[in-house]
Amino acid sequence: MSAIDPSDRYRRREQGLMLLLASPAVIVIVALVVLPVGWLMGQSFYDNGFTLENYRRIFSEDIYWRSFMLTFRIALMVTLLTLILGYPVAYAAAHVRRPWDVLILSFVILPFWTSVLVRAYAWLVLLQRTGVANQVLERFGLIGEPLALVHNELGTVIATVHILLPFMVLPLYSTMQKIPRELMLAGASLGGGPLHSFLRIFLPLSLPGVIAGLTLVFVLTLGFYITPELLGGGRTIMISMVVSRNVELYNQWGAASAVGVVLLVCVLAIFIAVGRIIPLDKMLGQK
Amino acid sequence: MKQPLLPRIMFGAFVALVLIYLILPLLIIVPMSFSGTRFLTFPPPSFSLRWYAEYFGNPNWMQATRMSLMIGVLTVLIATPLGVAAAYAISNGTGRLMRVLHLMLMLPLIVPIIIIAIGIFFVYARVGLISTLTGLVLANVMLGLPFVITSVVAGLQSFDPTQEMVARSLGMNRLRAFLAVTLPQIKASVFAGGIFAFISAIDETIIALFISGGQYQPLTKRMFTALRDEIDPTIASISTLLTAASFLLVLLAMSGQKRSAP
Secondary structure, three states: OOOOOHHHHHHHHHHHHHHHHHHHHHHHHHHHHHHHHHHHHHHHOEOOOEOOHHHHHHHHOHHHHHHHHHHHHHHHHHHHHHHHHHHHHHHHHHHOOHHHHHHHHHHHHHHHOOOHHHHHHHHHHHHOOOOHHHHHHHHOOOOOOOOOOOOOHHHHHHHHHHHHHHHHHHHHHHHHOOOOHHHHHHHHHOOOOHHHHHHHHHHHHHHHHHHHHHHHHHHHHHOOOHHHHHHOOOOOOOHHHHHHHHHHOOOOHHHHHHHHHHHHHHHHHHHHHHHOOOOHHHHHHOO | OOOOHHHHHHHHHHHHHHHHHHHHHHHHHHHHHOEOOOOOOOOOOOEOOHHHHHHHHOHHHHHHHHHHHHHHHHHHHHHHHHHHHHHHHHHHOOHHHHHHHHHHHOHHHHOOHHHHHHHHHHHHHHHOOOOOHHHHHHHHHHHHHHHHHHHHHHHHHOOOOHHHHHHHHOOOOHHHHHHHHHHHHHHHHHHHHHHHHHHHHHHOOHHHHHHOEOOEOOHHHHHHHHHHHOOOOHHHHHHHHHHHHHHHHHHHHHHHHHHHOO
C-alpha cells in the first residue's frame, strides 16, 4: 500500500537526499574516528594471534591501577571545584543587568577559545618557584619560602580547573537563564526566605545544567593530556600519558591500545548513563 | 527580592575572584612577552622586543606558523561545506537513522582525543599519511566538523523552512533555493562555525604530536616540545600573538551572530 502512496515516495526520496548530503561528513568521521578507534580495539586483543594479555596486565600491574586511581581522583577534584567556582558565576551571569552579564560571559568565553597550550604555559609562569604567585605570597609575608605549586598534582589541578571551568559555567548559565524569575518571587510571597526559595525552587530547577556540567568536566578530565604532561612534573601520570608513553617510549602498541580501550569504555559508560537523564545532543550543544 | 547586604557583597566578591582567576593567566603572558630577560620574574626588570624578534627571526618558528595557518585555512575550506551539508541534512531529515548519524558526527567531542590520536597514527602509518599536510588537514577537518554542524544546526532552527519551499514552488531547484534563500539567512552561523573550526585547527596539539614531523610541523607541536624541555620566553611572545588572534576571531564570530539575530 505504502509503495504507491506518492507522499511516501516523496518522503523516501527526501530521506535519501538527506543521507547523501550528510555522507561526506559521515565518511570523514568513519575514516578518522570509527576506523582508527576500531583498529585500536582490534590491536588491543592482538599479539601474534588473539590474546587477553594486554588486559590482564592492566588489571594486575600496579602502575596501571595507580594511574587509573590518580586520574579518577583528579577528575573528581576538578569536577567538584569547577562546580563550586562555576555555580555562583553562572548564577550571577543569569541575574545581573545588561552590560554586566555580557562582561561575565566574555570572561568565561574568551579563555574557552584560547589555546590550551597557551594557558598551560601561563600557569607554568604563574606557579613556578620564582613565579608570580610565590612572589606575591612572599611579599605579603604569608609564606617564608616558595611553595611547590607546580610540577605536581596541585599545579595540574589548578590549571585543569581553569581550562574546564567554562564547560561548567556555560551549561549552568543556559539552564538558569530559562528558570522564570516569577517562581522565586512566588516563593518569597508565600513566605519563604531567600535561602529557602533558592534551595527549594532554584536549585532543583538548575539540576539539569549541573548534571551536564559535571559530566562534561569529569569526562574531559579523564582524557586530559597536555596539562598533566606540562604541569605534572613527570610524577602526575594520568591515563592518557600512560597511553602515549607506551607508544612513544616503549613501543608497546598493544598495551597502549588496551589502556585506551578501558578509558574509552569508562567515558562511554558515563555518557550513556547520563544520557538517560539528559539527551546527549543537548549536553554537547552547550559548547 | 531584597537580600541582606553582607551576603550579597560576599557573593559578588567571590564571583569577582573567580573571574580574575579565569582572565589573569591570559593577561600575565602579555608583560612577560615584553620582558628584557630570560628569567620569568614579574614584573619584568626591563622591557624589550627581543622575544618577538626571536620569534619572527627564527626560520623554524616561521615555517611552523605558515604550516599552522595553511592547515587552518584548508580545514575551514573543507570542514565548512561538509558541515553545512550535514547540518542541513540533520535539520531536514527525520527518523532514527538521522539521529544516529547526528550523534556519530559529534563523536570527536565524545571520544578522548588521545585515543583518536593513536588510532589515527595506526591508520596513517598504513596508508602513508604520517608527516603529510593531507594527513594533518584531514584530522583537523574531523575535529572541526562538530563545531560547524552545531553552529549551523542552531542557525537552521531559527530559520523558517517554508521560505525555501516557496522558492522551490516558484521554480528554483533545491540547490539554488538553498543558496539564494536559506544560506543568506544562516550565514552568520556558518561564519561562526567556520571560525571555530579555524581556531580549533590552529590550537590542535595532541594529534599533531603523533602524526606530524619534518617540515610539516604545526606551531603547537613546536611549542609543546619547547615547553617540555625548558620554559623558553619566546613562547610568551607566540602565546600573546595567538591569544590576541583568538580574541579577535571570537569577537568577529560573536558580532556576526549578534547582527543577524532579530
